[in-house]
Amino acid sequence: MRIDEFQRRIEAIYYEKDSRRGLSGTFMWFCEEVGELSRALRRKDARELEGEFADCLAWLSTLASLAGVDLAAAAAAKYARGCPRCRETPCACAEPPGA
Numbered sequence: 001m002r003i004d005e006f007q008r009r010i011e012a013i014y015y016e017k018d019s020r021r022g023l024s025g026t027f028m029w030f031c032e033e034v035g036e037l038s039r040a041l042r043r044k045d046a047r048e049l050e051g052e053f054a055d056c057l058a059w060l061s062t063l064a065s066l067a068g069v070d071l072a073a074a075a076a077a078k079y080a081r082g083c084p085r086c087r088e089t090p091c092a093c094a095e096p097p098g099a
Contacts, residue, residue, distance in 0.1 A: 010065070011061075011062075015066075022066075026062055030062075033052065033055045033059050037055075
């Protein structure tokens with residue numbers, strides 16, 4: 001499934017409910033999902049990781065829809081030519097100290 005198809009699918013499933021919650025409330029749910037992804041990364045459980053990555057993508061898609069952003073178009077506009085800073089693929093930017 002392509003990103004634009006996924007965003008439309010998530011809209012069909014959740015847009016009405018998420019729009020009633022609003023952007024701020026939905027963002028809080030997204031943050032909670034990122035926390036669950038963090039725990040799954042520590043546990044290194046493949047099945048749990050797949051589910052949490054999918055949940056994070058779904059919530060990110062919902063946020064983009066509520067904000068009027070086409071996620072696929074935004075990603076293509078920013079990353080189609082490689083790194084947004086150096087324009088290289090792979091990125092050739094120097095890492096900041098401590099990164």
